Amino acid sequence: MPYVYILSNPRRTTLYINFTQDIDTCLAAHRAGTESPFTKKYILVHLIYFEPFEKIETAQARARQLKNWHRAWKWNLIMAANPKLRALSTTDAEPSSASQPYTL
Template structure:
């Protein structure tokens, strides 16, 4: 089975958050950075990877994405800040994944 990833994107000003799921995080985040990810991410220029989780299979990642999308906005930001307090772009650290 393919691995799965849940990821959070934000914009330059860190004001909007987007949660996505993919089986190829490198390619998917790169598409977002090029403005080809989705209409929502393109419209709001959500290109900064601020959080990601890896799963052994895509179905677990999809279940987690659904769970996270039901969370309150502040809970999402708290999760991100707990793991990435400076809200840095993690895209360059994906090589280890």
């Protein structure tokens, strides 16, 4: 299942947005430091937000959209779904109803 996800560092000062077809494998690669030099450098290993999608193309479009948002808008989206900014796992319940499904 395709996902858009947002990672952050332990102090929650930096965000990384991307999409993937296999979120578990992707998160493992980020945690191992093999997915992206940026996430390795800034220790972006905490999943703080994600959205599931039916099609990878839709997830890619949503990731592109979120990357163009102002920082405050990104934080508002994250805080609506995860107010305590806790690190999530993909086994967590459905993402918050505050996150609206994205459609093209």
